[in-house]
Amino acid sequence: FNAMVCIHAGNQHIPLEVYRFIRDHVSPFMQFIPVIERHGAEEVGGRLASPDIPIEEAAVDGFSASPKPFGRFLCAIFDEWVRRDVGRVFVQQFDVALEAWLGMPSTLCSHAATCGRALALEHNGDLYACDHYVFPEYRLGNIHDMSLWELARLERQRALGEQKRDRLPAACRMCSVRFACQGGCPKDRFRSVKSDDLPRHWLCEGYKMFFTHIDAAMSFMAKELMRGRPPANVMAWIREQDRKLSGKSAK
Template identity: 35%
Template sequence: MSDGVLKRYVRDYIHSQDGDVVDFAWQGGEPTLAGLDFFKKVVQYQKQFANGKTIHNSFQTNAIAINRQWAEFFAENRFLIGVSVDGTADIHDKYRVSVNGKPTFERVKQSIDLLKEYKVEFNTLTVINEENWNKGKEVYQALKELGSQFLQFIPIVEVRPECHQRLESYSPIANPELAPFSVPAEGYGKFMTDVFNEWVLQDVGNIYVRMFDSILACWMGYPASVCVQSKNCGQAMVIEANGDIYSCDHYVYDDNRLGNLMTTDIEKIALSKQQRNFGLDKSRNLTEMCRNCNVQALCYGGCPKHRIDVIEGEHHRQNYLCPSYKAIFTHTAPAMHHMSEAIRRGGQAADVMPMMAQIYNR
């Protein structure tokens, strides 16, 4: 990203936010490849244009390049670091290797130790794929051993390139073939329920799993904190290095290009009819199966990018991960009921842990 685009982005994004707190999220690709000097300039521009607002930065990284210079910078500027790690060494190193094909788990572990040493806040992002979907307990324990207290798990569902009808948009053919590393349709549910069984018995209030927090929020009557559970999309726009802005970081296609911040006001882009329709389509394009589902309010059809299954008699496509979402929401329901009731009585979610062994047969 050129200096001109960066300066314009920081200035306009801060000015477009009505609140007193402005959140910047840096990801890639791999953001450390931009270099430390780039992010020093980021902070410089944020201070220049803050105008009294509080600036927060999150930074998603594979952590391979983090050294003492990076750790010191993160600490001084209070960056929140998201570390991509997929479980134990053998699981992680299946796909996360260096450019020369070497395993990276030990380097990631060393980077996490550096973040701890410099007291940098961090969380972990774990991709659920064909390698780890049936190892939920093992992965969960490995992340705890790394010192992660804030965990996020995301499923990977990747349509093979030859199964797209056109390159300008996300347009998979009916029931497309998936890349071999994709998680099975029921696999994400198996993983998350296995993790839940560990978490709900011993770690509520000490370990925070983003999806479980979001489910509990919904049970409490609050909006979901995870976009795949939200009624509508459109809150995760992405800016590319040249200033182009797209509807979502999962939809960087020509048809989802909203404009360029060097020529169009960023607030105007965010409020455009194109982006509004993109967001509303999530709930507008549900199958009848979804509309009649008893867990629809916790899901709203999941991420539109995963709606690839063609069902006879349905006008719209069904989410590939539907079996997983049903399994997760059904399995967690008894605990969420008790947790939400405990909170309404003035207690805490963790108060219900003693009774969970009876419900979850442990």
């Protein structure tokens, strides 16, 4: 089974403790989901703010993951995984990143160019645009009234998915890691920067840190796969890089 692990303010500073516990005691299959929630003056669905609430009217909840700590969290886990666990531990974020370095479209909606296929069906038959968008304004209808196929093909659902690409900030469009990131989930694009034409993802700094950090190892694994060799060869390669680096620092 797959362990779905939420990363938040309470555990974002202890990446190896989290990773090793899941690896050693829970499952070799895992994914890390950053908790990113806002609350506003007009609260919808409990205390959490709808994605449509303007940036200036909603604040990030204190339990949410923070950009740089989240980036360091992923980097630390990757550094452990790439040296000892490739081929025996499977982390969704790393699998998806390797897809990007192979030039493949992402199978994870948050890092795909467009989205809109991860619908959320409630117990009463209500269908929502996404499990991140279970708010009244994103209700597509009810499967007792229209088929799932018809609801999924609604024009407003298609438009929502294409907005992920069409409303990408200029900074993202020019970013060196756009091919791997694609701006993240639109729900979390509420970080306002003066130089930007559109708000960027709350975890932008963290994602850029992570994708930049893994570039050399991912490039090696992608080349190994394209040559018909196992990507786990990266473990020996990176140990050799570490050895060379330690030799230089000792001089």
